[in-house]
Amino acid sequence: MQDVFDSDSSSHGSLVSRYQGLLQRLRTAEKRFDRPNNSVCLVAVSKTYPARDIRAVAQEGQQDFGENQVRDALAKFPELGDLNRTWHFIGPIQSNKCRDIAQNFDWIHSVERLKIARRLSELRPAEMEPLNILLQVNLQNEVTKAGISPDAVSELAATVLELPNIRLRGLMAIPAPENDFDRQRSIFSRLRELQERTSQQLGISLDCLSMGMTDDLEAAVAEGTTHVRIGTAIFGPRQKRGTEDPD
Ligand SMILES: *Cc1c(COP(=O)(O)O)cnc(C)c1O
Numbered sequence: 001m002q003d004v005f006d007s008d009s010s011s012h013g014s015l016v017s018r019y020q021g022l023l024q025r026l027r028t029a030e031k032r033f034d035r036p037n038n039s040v041c042l043v044a045v046s047k048t049y050p051a052r053d054i055r056a057v058a059q060e061g062q063q064d065f066g067e068n069q070v071r072d073a074l075a076k077f078p079e080l081g082d083l084n085r086t087w088h089f090i091g092p093i094q095s096n097k098c099r100d101i102a103q104n105f106d107w108i109h110s111v112e113r114l115k116i117a118r119r120l121s122e123l124r125p126a127e128m129e130p131l132n133i134l135l136q137v138n139l140q141n142e143v144t145k146a147g148i149s150p151d152a153v154s155e156l157a158a159t160v161l162e163l164p165n166i167r168l169r170g171l172m173a174i175p176a177p178e179n180d181f182d183r184q185r186s187i188f189s190r191l192r193e194l195q196e197r198t199s200q201q202l203g204i205s206l207d208c209l210s211m212g213m214t215d216d217l218e219a220a221v222a223e224g225t226t227h228v229r230i231g232t233a234i235f236g237p238r239q240k241r242g243t244e245d246p247d
Helices: 012-032 051-059 070-083 095-104 114-123 150-161 181-202 217-222
Strands: 041-045 064-067 086-089 107-111 131-136 166-172 208-210 227-230
Touching: 012 041, 012 051, 012 217, 051 064, 051 070, 064 070, 070 086, 070 095, 095 114, 107 114, 107 166, 114 131, 114 150, 114 166, 131 150, 131 208, 150 166, 150 181, 166 181, 181 208, 181 217, 208 227, 217 227
Parallel strands: 041 064, 041 227, 064 086, 086 107, 107 131, 131 166, 166 208
Antiparallel strands: none
């Protein structure tokens, strides 16, 4: 939860205590839903926050960070190279950004087009580990939301599997806001079932599910998430980015 009384949201002490609080919340959820301790990866979504905040959280032991704008992320990376952290790209992907993404990130959660998957595969340097890919699914067929229809997952997954230099790991979704815990669970269970069905159909084992944010983390843990994506609950309220183009 955001602390409205904390005017200096990037002050070191409150950042660290928010981070530790969130970690504790995640570990508590694992315990409550019989998930092994430490089995859910926390992706700390550091978009819009400065490199010094990322460094402070990294110093607490955080390994995985998420960014959703290429330009923003690339501006910070030179200051953070010594940290050797794992970078997740979670935003919309434009073709002309595929090279930067393929060269600088370890995971991409937001693939929704074959053309983009092909480019990422082509542009991933062969000497690097394969890029880990998740397909973003529009679970509720919301017109304004990114992601492919659940019906299209199997076909896209089958083609993506054939590409070199990338490794298909699973599915990602951002459901519409929903306060009721049981309804949150039931939506997440659809992504899990889709994942299981796709794995069966293709005879492979997709092992990752990227689902769960600040307000539905527990429901996601209950339904088998492997990656939760949390920003403001760790780093504090975000400044609006303004109206410039996303990239
Ligand atoms: C920004 C973002 C998050 C984190 O949202 P917060 O409200 O900052 O916790 C998670 N997933 C995606 C895809 C995002 O773009």
